[in-house]
Amino acid sequence: MDKRDRALLFRTRLNEAMTDRSLTQSALARRAGVDRSTISQLLVSDKRMPNAQLAADCAEALGVSADWLLGLSGRPEPVADLLAMSLSETEAPRALIDEAIFGWHQEAAGYKIRHVPATLPDMLKTRAMVQWEYEPQLGRTADQAIGAFEDRLTWMRGARSDYEIALPMHELESFAKGTGYYKGVPADVRLGQMDRMITLTQTLYPALRLYLFDAHRVFSSPITVFGPMLAVLYLGRHYLAFRDSARVDSFTRHFDWLVREAALGAREVPQFLRDLRDAIKD
Numbered sequence: 001m002d003k004r005d006r007a008l009l010f011r012t013r014l015n016e017a018m019t020d021r022s023l024t025q026s027a028l029a030r031r032a033g034v035d036r037s038t039i040s041q042l043l044v045s046d047k048r049m050p051n052a053q054l055a056a057d058c059a060e061a062l063g064v065s066a067d068w069l070l071g072l073s074g075r076p077e078p079v080a081d082l083l084a085m086s087l088s089e090t091e092a093p094r095a096l097i098d099e100a101i102f103g104w105h106q107e108a109a110g111y112k113i114r115h116v117p118a119t120l121p122d123m124l125k126t127r128a129m130v131q132w133e134y135e136p137q138l139g140r141t142a143d144q145a146i147g148a149f150e151d152r153l154t155w156m157r158g159a160r161s162d163y164e165i166a167l168p169m170h171e172l173e174s175f176a177k178g179t180g181y182y183k184g185v186p187a188d189v190r191l192g193q194m195d196r197m198i199t200l201t202q203t204l205y206p207a208l209r210l211y212l213f214d215a216h217r218v219f220s221s222p223i224t225v226f227g228p229m230l231a232v233l234y235l236g237r238h239y240l241a242f243r244d245s246a247r248v249d250s251f252t253r254h255f256d257w258l259v260r261e262a263a264l265g266a267r268e269v270p271q272f273l274r275d276l277r278d279a280i281k282d
Contacts, residue, residue, distance in 0.1 A: 111227025
């Protein structure tokens with residue numbers, strides 16, 4: 001950037017930051033520890049640029065980034081604030097599509113949502129499956145929570161978002177057999193759940209695409225990528241939410257890798273589900 005252009009940009013941003021914070025030249029000079037005339041010259045000169053110390057002092061006094069004042073960054077927030085905004089930790093209660101998750105779905109309405117669930121995808125579950133899975137934690141509020149869950153599913157399906165879900169094959173195999181996490185799920189509940197997944201993976205395609213990967217070859221922690229804006233890692237008790245574009249892009253590439261390496265593509269999944277269903281004994 002030409003020196004004159006950079007000086008003009010600095011002057012514009014310095015004045016903008018002062019206006020936003022209702023600071024006079026005298027007030028800024030006091031905070032920065034310089035004479036008022038120094039600030040005045042910075043605001044009128046079309047050539048003068050501050051030295052590094054003065055730029056840093058002005059930035060600190062105004063609560064902005066020195067790089068932004070100097071035209072080296074497009075974001076005015078200091079680095080520490082940018083880091084705080086780019087990564088947040090949110091409690092993950094044992095609940096059906098809790099407030100945080102639903103808020104992120106609303107924010108990403110219309111964008112593609114990529115999802116690796118911790119168990120069967122919530123948006124594909126039957127009411128009977130939800131009751132088996134969540135009633136022990138929800139207690140008396142189970143009916144109310146399940147009703148809210150179904151309302152949110154209805155909203156999500158009308159939000160014009162495409163959903164891509166990647167799931168390890170052994171998750172569905174374990175569910176069909178009623179082993180591991182799914183030990184104790186009655187056969188009729190498993191049959192109903194299989195029927196629902198078969199129907200939804202057929203009728204909602206291509207807006208909903210389910211891919212199955214072999215965990216012997218590839219692996220993924222539970223993650224969700226909400227369009228280009230947000231990537232969320234599920235830890236169990238907490239979500240780690242990333243908003244910086246580099247991290248979101250990294251999560252997106254990871255998910256796309258899962259899809260490329262999938263053992264079964266979205267068109268093949270309904271038949272795989274039918275085969276699993278046929279093996280369930282009433």
